[in-house]
Amino acid sequence: MTDAHGRPQARAAGQPVGFSPVAGLDRDARKALIAAARGLDGIDFVEVLPGRPAEPGRPGTSQQRTLAVHLVQGPVPAWITGGAARDRIVLADGAGNDPMADPARVLWAYSAEEVTGPDPLPGVTGDDRRQVDDAVPAGVRSRVLVVRTEGGGRSVHTLALVGEDGTGTPQGIDGPLAQIPLDFGADCPVELDCRTPDDAPGTAASPVLDYLARDYEGLRTRLLDRLSVLLPDWTDRSPADIGITLIELFAYLGDRLAYRQDAIATEAYLSTARLRTSVRRHARLLDHRMHEGCSARTWLTFDTPTTTDLPRGSAVADRGSAPGRRPPPVAEAAGAGAVVFETCAAARLSRDRNRLPLHAWGAREVTLPVGATSAFVAVPADADPGLRAGDVLLLVDVGALGGTADGDPARRCAVRLDRDPAERVDTLLATRRVLELHWHEGDALPVELRVSTPDPTDPRPTTVAFANVVLADHGASLTGQHLDPPSVADGAYRPVLRRPGLAWAAPADPAPVGDTATSRGWRSATEALRPDPREAVAQLLLDDGTLRWTASPDLIGSGCGAALFVAEPEADRTVRLRFGDGTTGRRPGPGAVLTARYRLGGGTAGNTGPDTLTTLLPLPDGTLLDGIAVTNPLAASGGTDPQPLPEVRELASNTFHLRRRAVTAADYTAVALGAQGVRRAASRSRWAGSWHVQQVVVDVEDGADSFAPGLAGLLDTRRTAGVEVELARAVVVPLDLRIAFCPGRGHLAETVARQLRTALSAAVLPAGGRGFFHPDRLALGRPLLLSDLVGAAMAVVGTALVDVQRFARLGAGEAEHRANLAAGRIRASERETLRCDSDPRRPRFGQIEIVERSGP
Structure with a gap:
């Protein structure tokens, strides 16, 4: 508790002496009544002067031994000062009659004016004068009684003013205010306020608060309710009142702050995020790349009267100007709602x-x-x-x-x-x-x-x-576009494209002819019309006059000098750009002005029908190629809308469930079978003398001269630490088989023989099944069982009897045939695959002879 001057006050903490207190007495109200009365005084409050500890070269003053008793009206009566102070001022110890307690005693008492005055007083030193002069303002010294005490422990005391006989209440002093409880300890320095709350903890009822009422109306109502309690006389609710204006301003700011807090908490989790940027970043942390759609593609055919060079980026549209008028520029055609495609490569038309x-x-x-x-x-x-x-x-x-x-x-x-x-x-x-x-x-x-x-x-x-065919994709180019804001300021630069609808397109470069392994890009004309949206990139380039900035899916792993940026579109198709920070990615220089060249389009809107793109638009330099006709005989395809957020949440959450490691032999086999061009695979673990080696044997498709593309690197990323992967190619073992059959009654031998050749072939059957020797039915290291071969032959309609006469590898002798027939199988090692294509053009891949049995 502090007084009007900010000084600490003693607090009420015990029972008074010589007076039975009135239960529930309001001291503040009582003091107000005494202040209005004449000839009556009482104790307002007591201030415990802290004093100062002694320092080298500087004497100290007593600590918590000097009390400044403030009276309600004053001045301090003469009968209470001087030598009479010991009889008229009582300090009762809360310890009672405890003999171990050190009772507090009064040494002297004077008014503050007397203590700070020039006349010497018994027991008052110069340090006491300076202490009181520093603690008590000059304007109130006439009503302040300074009491010096001695002794007293750390307990609650009661200071009381008593009559001449040591009891009762002095004349002119109000009974309830003639005493005051206080808590102090002599020579015990305390720097903290010792006041305790007036109400005990838990006694005050907590108001019922609605923490969801954080919108503008709820906050405004709460503020008005609170001010009605604090300022009951203020009842003006006019919108022109300055108080109402301030309340509405605070409610507005609170509403904005609450919305921002809710938005931050919402965007912090993948399951609750609503912005595409937030979902994209959460999914990237889970190693899932969210795509932003892809532009459609189509093949354009040109009819030209002369040899003409067609530059890359030449635009065609599904609508043009009125007959006889010049076609509009690309930007104007796109603004009018036309579907615009641009060529993906330069071409020479002949x-x-x-x-x-x-x-x-x-x-x-x-x-x-x-x-x-x-x-x-x-x-x-x-x-x-x-x-x-x-x-x-x-x-x-x-x-x-x-x-x-x-x-x-x-x-x-x-x-x-x-x-x-x-x-x-x-x-x-x-x-x-x-x-x-x-x-x-x-x-x-x-x-x-x-x-x-x-x-x-x-x-x-x-x-x-x-x-005269050229590949084209959906999108209209705009050049010389400024960003918003156009120039780079200090701090993070996060500009926005002024026009929404940025196109995303997959790389359209073809792979080299005959390449089936290493290069990216489309290999067939049909594959070119199936772009992968996961490989699509933003069709946006930036130029600051010195550097050309290119779009990247993210800045992870980018160097400090990489001129890259990330385009982050939202649901309304507005695009915000994010640059590097100087450590991961390059930071644009302050004051730089970046101009943009980007394309608008993409999505399913580009999946236009055939023979619709018939208008050749002017080139970027304004040149119009006259006399050239254009059309798209095939419909545009591959246009994909941005990936929906629910789909991203589901796929990103399941990323951790995908097994991207190889531990067992079956894991290595599964990884190898997932590679392009691998038909069969098997693996086994062996000890190389100093470490474990996982040997993976693969059987590649016909025509492949090497292993599947990237298989070695894929296995290296999946392998267990400390395990070496060894790739080996499967050994093809051709077979030499001869089957004699007896046709059933009512069946022609030629028909049964033809059906047997089909059933025991390596081809796909007309009904959709596979022949007995189809590569998908022959696993690496799997033996050929005689019972399986006989069962497949007997399953053919019209076959009454089957006799296998030759049953061995191609080129084997009669002894091996007889041994295999006796064993009922043709064995194969772990690196061998049995094959019997029975193709007269490729006899090295095995043959099967089917004849009609003669004799009994």
Whole structure:
């Protein structure tokens, strides 16, 4: 407790002397009544002067031995000062009659004016004068009684003013205010306020608070309720009142602060985050990359009257200007709602590549079957289409009339040549050259294509190949765009693109021809129209006049000088950019102005139909390529919207459940089987003398000259520490089999033999099943059981009896055949795979002979 001057006061803590206190007496109210009365006084409060400990060269003053008793009105009466103080001032110890207690005694008592005055007083030293002069203000010294005590322990005391006989209440002093409890200890320095709360802990009822009422209206109501308690006389609720204005201001700020606190707590967890940026970062911590969609792709065909160089980024749209008017620029067309595609590579358009008719060699009603990977085209003798391996052609059914609109839209295919065309000679066409085309097996025809009409008098071609073909993806480029804010300020620079709808596109570069292992990119024309949204990157470039900044999925692992940034789109398609901090990624220099070149588009909106992109827009420099016709015979595909947040939460949460390590032999086998081009795999652990070696044996697909792409690196990232991985190629063991059968009654031997060859083949059966010797049914190291072979043969309808006459490896002698028949199996080691393709063109892969049994 402190007085009006901020000094500590003694607190009430015991029972008074010579007076029975009134229960529940309000001392403050009583003092107010005494202050209004005349000729009556009492004790207001008691101040314990702390004193100062002695220091070298500086004498100290007594600590907690001097009491400053403040009266309500004053002045200090003369009968209480001087020598009479010992009889008229009583200090009662709370310890009672305890003989071990040191009772407190009064040595002297004077008014503060007397103590600080010039006249000497008995027992008062110079240090006492300085102590009282520093502690008691001059304006109140007339009503302050300074009491010097001696003795007294650490207990509650009661200071009382008594009558001449040591009892009762002095004349002119109010009875209830003639005494006051206090707590002090002589010569015991205390620097803390010793006041305790007036109410005991837990006695005050806690108000019922609604911690959810943190919006503007709830906070405003709470503030008004509180002020009604503190300022009951203030009842003005006018909006013009300054108090109401301040309350509403505080309620607004509280509402904003509460919203920010809730938002921070919400975005802190993957399951509750609502912003795409927050979900993306949480998922990245779980090693899951969230994609932002992908732009659609399509193949464009151009018809040009002359040789023309088409630059990369040439734009086409599904709508243009009015007939006879110049097409609008790219930005204007995109702003008008047109679907704009831009070419992914530069190309040289040639008149000789406009239309290449398929050649039927004079036959009528010729068709290319489903699965075909080759065809012939006829070109004029003086023309040079310049076809090379890697070129993409569009095979389009144009019908009997020769127009694109006259053909069947479902009979259109894109193919990529996997070798240079071979020139053939048709002696019936002296004025034309015939080129044999062969394309990638991934572009095997999904539908039949008619090559010529059934008219014997005019077998004109009904399918033509367009060779002026360029890949394009969805997106309209904008150049010279400023960010918001445009210049870099001190601190973190987080600008926003001024136009929403940034396009994300997967890399569109093709892989080298014939490459099936190491390079990224599409290998077939069909694969080019299936972009992977997980590989899509933001179509955005920044330039600050010195450096070119490129987009990156994240800045993890980036050096301090890497000019990279991360584009972070939100649900409304606005995009905010995040740069490095100078340690992970480069920090833009203060004051730098970055200009942006980006593309708008992407998503499923780009999956436009065929023959819709027919308007060639001006080039970025304003040049318009006149006389060139363009269209997209195939529908655009691959356009993907940004990944939904619920899907991201589910996939990211399951990331830890994926096994990305190899411990057992089965784990290594599973990793190897997951690699592209691996048909079978097996693994075993062996001791190399100083360490463990995990030997992985793989059987790659036909035509592969080496192991599957990246298999060694994949196994190295999955292996257990301290285990070395050894790759080995499986050894193919061809078989030599001979089966004699007896047909059942009512079945032809030729029919049964044909069915047996089909059932025991290595091909896919017409009904969708697999032959007995299909590679998927033969595991590494698995022996061939005689009972399995006989059971598969007897399962063929019409087979009455089966006799296996040869049963061994290719080239084995008769002794091995007899031994295998007796054992009932052909054994294989862990690195061997049995094979019996029974293909006359490839006898090295095994053969099976099926004959009708003669005799009993």
